[in-house]
Amino acid sequence: MKAVLEVRNLHFRYADGTPALNGIDFTLAEGETVALLGANGSGKTTFLMHLNGLLTGEGSIQVCGMAMEKPNLRAIRAKIGMVFQDSESQLFMPTVLDDVMFGPLNQGRSAAEAAKRGRAALETVGMAHAAGRAPYHLSAGEKKRVAIAGILAMDPEILVLDEPTTFLDPPGQRALADLLVRLPQAKILVTHDARFAQALSHRAVFFQSGKIVAEGSVEELARRFAWDLEMEGAR
Numbered sequence: 227m228k229a230v231l232e233v234r235n236l237h238f239r240y241a242d243g244t245p246a247l248n249g250i251d252f253t254l255a256e257g258e259t260v261a262l263l264g265a266n267g268s269g270k271t272t273f274l275m276h277l278n279g280l281l282t283g284e285g286s287i288q289v290c291g292m293a294m295e296k297p298n299l300r301a302i303r304a305k306i307g308m309v310f311q312d313s314e315s316q317l318f319m320p321t322v323l324d325d326v327m328f329g330p331l332n333q334g335r336s337a338a339e340a341a342k343r344g345r346a347a348l349e350t351v352g353m354a355h356a357a358g359r360a361p362y363h364l365s366a367g368e369k370k371r372v373a374i375a376g377i378l379a380m381d382p383e384i385l386v387l388d389e390p391t392t393f394l395d396p397p398g399q400r401a402l403a404d405l406l407v408r409l410p411q412a413k414i415l416v417t418h419d420a421r422f423a424q425a426l427s428h429r430a431v432f433f434q435s436g437k438i439v440a441e442g443s444v445e446e447l448a449r450r451f452a453w454d455l456e457m458e459g460a461r
């Protein structure tokens with residue numbers, strides 16, 4: 227199967243000397259969903275920030291066949307859409323529609339095309355009715371959906387979601403899982419919620435001290451690392 231993301235021997239140290247990534251090898255296939263599990267501080271978010279060039283470590287990263295190099299950054303960012311935990315900070319325009327048009331406009335699309343893409347993306351996430359509302363007033367679950375729509379409007383091949391269930395109540399989490407499972411893009415899902423991961427992922431990897439120390443099904447890894455499926459799911 228075609229790989230949409232290939233990471234080889236990635237190392238990164240923060241400016242204060244903290245070693246955060248210590249040799250990550252990771253491949254994501256077209257249409258595949260992989261859960262990134264691991265303790266707080268194990269390097270998951272740091273890893274994600276390398277995938278669209280927000281951070282630059284040593285090693286190699288290829289996104290849809292493009293090397294992570296400055297001339298490719300714009301094209302890479304169109305292929306890989308990131309939704310961070312605090313998706314609120316990704317919404318900054320006066321209306322929801324303006325927000326989801328921002329990406330396509332930034333890609334150089336016309337206003338009409340951006341609006342068309344934005345509306346279609348809002349439709350996909352079930353937020354078309356909120357196009358004229360102020361993002362600021364939306365609920366956490368609605369904000370998450372709009373942030374995802376903003377990414378979808380750019381027509382990415384990979385979706386990266388860092389702890390997307392944070393701030394969502396159980397029905398909101400289920401609704402998000404139902405939405406994500408319908409989206410055809412390859413996905414990287416960082417979550418502490420093993421049940422959510424299990425519902426969505428084809429496989430999982432486990433981060434420890436900036437390394438991937440195990441790979442398998444969510445169930446296997448949850449058992450091996452005592453990631454309690456019942457407790458996490460019952461939150």
Ligand SMILES: Nc1ncnc2c1ncn2[C@@H]1O[C@H](COP(=O)(O)OP(=O)(O)OP(=O)(O)O)[C@@H](O)[C@H]1O
Nearest residue numbers: 240241242244246265266267268269270271272273
């Ligand atoms: N800006 C920073 N400067 C220095 N060290 C940092 C910075 N951001 C993160 N770190 C450190 O890098 C390591 C990896 O952090 P990271 O945020 O990637 O972990 P994580 O797996 O995403 O954790 P969590 O599950 O808590 O979100 C930790 O030791 C953390 O303290």
Ligand SMILES: [Mg+2]
Nearest residue numbers: 270271272388
């Ligand atoms: Mg994190």
